[in-house]
Amino acid sequence: LTSSKQALFVPGFNCAAVSCGLKPQTAAYGGRSLDLALITSEKPCAAAGVFTGNQFPAAPVLYDREVLQANPEGIRAVVVNSGNANACTGAQGLADTRGMARLVEETLQLPVDSALIMSTGVIGLPLPMDRIKAGIRGAAAELQPTQNQEAVLATAQAIMTTDTQPKLSFQRAGTASLLGIAKGAAMIHPNMATMLVLLMTDAAVPASDLPDLLRRAVKGSFNAITVDGDQSTNDTALLLANGLAGSVDGEDFERALVEVCQELAQAMVRDAEGSSKFVTVQVTGAPSQGAAFQVARTIAASVLVKTAIYGGDPNWGRVLMAAGNSGVALDPACVALWFSAGDQSLQVVAGGAPLPYDEAVAAAIFGQAELRLHLDLGLGEVEASVWTSDLTHEYVTLNAHYRT
Amino acid sequence: LTSSKQALFVPGFNCAAVSCGLKPQTAAYGGRSLDLALITSEKPCAAAGVFTGNQFPAAPVLYDREVLQANPEGIRAVVVNSGNANACTGAQGLADTRGMARLVEETLQLPVDSALIMSTGVIGLPLPMDRIKAGIRGAAAELQPTQNQEAVLATAQAIMTTDTQPKLSFQRAGTASLLGIAKGAAMIHPNMATMLVLLMTDAAVPASDLPDLLRRAVKGSFNAITVDGDQSTNDTALLLANGLAGSVDGEDFERALVEVCQELAQAMVRDAEGSSKFVTVQVTGAPSQGAAFQVARTIAASVLVKTAIYGGDPNWGRVLMAAGNSGVALDPACVALWFSAGDQSLQVVAGGAPLPYDEAVAAAIFGQAELRLHLDLGLGEVEASVWTSDLTHEYVTLNAHYRT
Numbered sequence: 001l002t003s004s005k006q007a008l009f010v011p012g013f014n015c016a017a018v019s020c021g022l023k024p025q026t027a028a029y030g031g032r033s034l035d036l037a038l039i040t041s042e043k044p045c046a047a048a049g050v051f052t053g054n055q056f057p058a059a060p061v062l063y064d065r066e067v068l069q070a071n072p073e074g075i076r077a078v079v080v081n082s083g084n085a086n087a088c089t090g091a092q093g094l095a096d097t098r099g100m101a102r103l104v105e106e107t108l109q110l111p112v113d114s115a116l117i118m119s120t121g122v123i124g125l126p127l128p129m130d131r132i133k134a135g136i137r138g139a140a141a142e143l144q145p146t147q148n149q150e151a152v153l154a155t156a157q158a159i160m161t162t163d164t165q166p167k168l169s170f171q172r173a174g175t176a177s178l179l180g181i182a183k184g185a186a187m188i189h190p191n192m193a194t195m196l197v198l199l200m201t202d203a204a205v206p207a208s209d210l211p212d213l214l215r216r217a218v219k220g221s222f223n224a225i226t227v228d229g230d231q232s233t234n235d236t237a238l239l240l241a242n243g244l245a246g247s248v249d250g251e252d253f254e255r256a257l258v259e260v261c262q263e264l265a266q267a268m269v270r271d272a273e274g275s276s277k278f279v280t281v282q283v284t285g286a287p288s289q290g291a292a293f294q295v296a297r298t299i300a301a302s303v304l305v306k307t308a309i310y311g312g313d314p315n316w317g318r319v320l321m322a323a324g325n326s327g328v329a330l331d332p333a334c335v336a337l338w339f340s341a342g343d344q345s346l347q348v349v350a351g352g353a354p355l356p357y358d359e360a361v362a363a364a365i366f367g368q369a370e371l372r373l374h375l376d377l378g379l380g381e382v383e384a385s386v387w388t389s390d391l392t393h394e395y396v397t398l399n400a401h402y403r404t
Numbered sequence: 405l406t407s408s409k410q411a412l413f414v415p416g417f418n419c420a421a422v423s424c425g426l427k428p429q430t431a432a433y434g435g436r437s438l439d440l441a442l443i444t445s446e447k448p449c450a451a452a453g454v455f456t457g458n459q460f461p462a463a464p465v466l467y468d469r470e471v472l473q474a475n476p477e478g479i480r481a482v483v484v485n486s487g488n489a490n491a492c493t494g495a496q497g498l499a500d501t502r503g504m505a506r507l508v509e510e511t512l513q514l515p516v517d518s519a520l521i522m523s524t525g526v527i528g529l530p531l532p533m534d535r536i537k538a539g540i541r542g543a544a545a546e547l548q549p550t551q552n553q554e555a556v557l558a559t560a561q562a563i564m565t566t567d568t569q570p571k572l573s574f575q576r577a578g579t580a581s582l583l584g585i586a587k588g589a590a591m592i593h594p595n596m597a598t599m600l601v602l603l604m605t606d607a608a609v610p611a612s613d614l615p616d617l618l619r620r621a622v623k624g625s626f627n628a629i630t631v632d633g634d635q636s637t638n639d640t641a642l643l644l645a646n647g648l649a650g651s652v653d654g655e656d657f658e659r660a661l662v663e664v665c666q667e668l669a670q671a672m673v674r675d676a677e678g679s680s681k682f683v684t685v686q687v688t689g690a691p692s693q694g695a696a697f698q699v700a701r702t703i704a705a706s707v708l709v710k711t712a713i714y715g716g717d718p719n720w721g722r723v724l725m726a727a728g729n730s731g732v733a734l735d736p737a738c739v740a741l742w743f744s745a746g747d748q749s750l751q752v753v754a755g756g757a758p759l760p761y762d763e764a765v766a767a768a769i770f771g772q773a774e775l776r777l778h779l780d781l782g783l784g785e786v787e788a789s790v791w792t793s794d795l796t797h798e799y800v801t802l803n804a805h806y807r808t
């Protein structure tokens with residue numbers, strides 16, 4: 001499941017995954033047909049969410065925002081369906097989301113407004129509620145504690161759309177555990193796919209602290225990746241804390257949260273369809289973190305930078321050009337740029353001007369599947385990193401022709 | 405040269421184009437080797453410029469800004485070289501630009517600070533000043549009035565890099581003429597190419613009016629196209645008015661200026677390398693022109709929208725998604741969307757939700773080389789249009805592998 005061999009469980013959380021006919025059982029989904037997951041907590045959770053900034057938020061986004069506002073300390077369940085995003089579905093979509101929540105609450109005898117919903121998949125189609133209801137009832141009957149690693153893996157698989165790998169990450173914070181599952185890679189996936197993240201912990205964290213904790217972690221992870229620069233109608237990250245492990249050190253918990261979020265975010269970029277390279281864009285010497293992120297994101301989103309990386313072209317000019325378009329005031333005379341991969345590193349720009357460099361070393365670096373662009377702005381002490389993929393022929397094929 | 409059969413000349417302007425060895429004489433440049441153009445005016449011109457917002461402006465951008473500040477009513481010449489952008493070249497680059505201007509002024513016995521410079525081509529390499537100087541001297545000896553249409557065409561060709569077509573546009577404003585020549589398509593062209601525009605008129609327009617006139621025209625033309633969302637280090641539009649035709653009606657002149665700029669801007673998109681379609685994104689019903697442009701530009705720049713258009717996929721969901729990411733506050737329930745080409749039109753979204761539509765009609769529209777996306781926001785009375793191209797396999801090939 002992950003690089004560590006640790007078991008990935010959080011006491012007090014249960015999960016189940018079923019197939020209820022929302023996803024076609026085709027090779028496009030890796031032959032898997034799991035398409036509905038149910039996650040529950042034995043104790044009410046303090047919870048927070050970060051949602052898409054898109055002006056066309058899907059029904060579950062609108063619904064979850066309301067529930068978290070009304071009941072931020074009493075969350076007991078999350079239902080996630082794949083195969084249908086319930087987006088651009090109007091009043092019926094909102095009624096369907098509410099129906100999913102009510103069915104979970106009734107089936108498991110939970111209080112009203114204790115269930116959250118996430119949906120991902122095609123947009124503009126009404127949810128097939130008969131199948132959804134059968135799926136929720138089936139999942140409720142099969143709940144397993146997260147100590148059951150097969151159930152955890154199935155849950156991570158059920159929320160996938162065209163992901164090729166389930167995405168899980170785990171960290172300890174003192175005596176507490178933190179487990180995250182996620183799917184997607186921003187808007188890269190053909191079927192208008194979505195980034196969904198569910199983070200579960202048994203740490204006791206005050207509900208009032210959770211929103212800021214989650215926002216900070218999302219900023220340096222899910223908001224620090226870019227595949228095609230678009231956010232979907234459904235993007236959601238939820239954090240649930242059931243408190244069973246009691247209080248833990250705040251810094252320990254935040255560090256664990258950031259690590260889990262970064263591992264999941266990077267897994268999305270590594271799994272980006274049609275990508276052939278994993279690229280870290282590191283900006284140092286910035287006057288502020290906002291500036292560092294803005295420059296890094298502009299470089300990471302530049303179509304010209306991404307195609308150059310695909311082509312193995314050490315095109316320092318495009319990196320400077322993109323940095324110059326970020327809207328951040330720069331001093332060209334202070335700028336330095338390095339390309340690196342593994343233990344090879346090559347400085348290509350100093351003082352805003354190109355340095356002579358060894359073409360063979362540049363070719364070796366750009367031949368690697370993982371590489372780093374490091375731009376120093378020479379203006380301050382702050383840094384930020386953003387992760388991105390290259391832009392390939394395969395990407396164009398997948399996004400141009402997925403209906404055929 | 406253009407759709408009209410009119411002669412494209414402006415009394416009082418002369419031009420010449422030479423080959424001085426800046427561009428490789430390869431098929432990549434259509435076999436042409438013209439690479440330096442000189443344009444002069446017999447009378448001092450009122451002049452204005454609009455320049456790149458990139459934080460790494462090339463030497464000629466820095467130089468022209470200074471000269472226009474110092475001498476906005478006394479411009480007599482413009483030198484344009486292709487093959488070398490003189491960007492990221494530091495103090496030497498600035499000295500070289502100044503050297504080009506001084507040589508023109510001395511050779512033609514013009515006052516100091518009466519010549520402007522534009523450069524385009526590869527970046528990070530010093531200008532080969534010996535060749536440039538020979539080119540300037542050669543061009544100065546071959547100046548022809550713009551009544552010589554071959555000289556005008558050669559001038560438009562000499563400023564091309566990987567453009568496949570010279571770009572010229574002409575309009576009358578009362579008794580005055582307005583001729584524009586341009587090259588490039590934003591940052592699409594492989595060799596870090598640039599958008600350069602030179603507009604010449606014999607209308608008498610006060611120097612103090614020119615900057616705003618040019619800014620407004622650029623806003624609705626060169627700033628209303630997007631190929632890959634990046635602006636280069638060298639982007640420049642210059643407007644020179646020599647006054648020989650006397651005053652003309654201000655509205656007439658502005659209309660002619662906008663039409664010339666729009667024709668040149670659209671020619672850049674049509675010539676965008678690797679593109680297969682010309683797309684107009686029209687946003688109506690906006691609360692302000694800023695909002696209309698912002699929504700239209702976000703749709704036009706969306707990689708997912710552009711790949712769908714390439715694939716012939718009438719993907720209304722991606723258009724709404726992109727609109728929702730523009731940062732403009734929208735009301736999903738008010739939004740309507742049409743796809744059209746030629747005399748076929750198809751409404752696919754009403755009230756933010758999809759309408760059933762005829763797949764055959766959609767396929768016919770998306771099979772055309774020119775098509776229109778029309779999004780009505782339902783929030784106001786203002787509209788804006790932006791022009792873009794699709795994102796193709798050929799684009800990726802050109803931008804990934806141009807060094808090989």
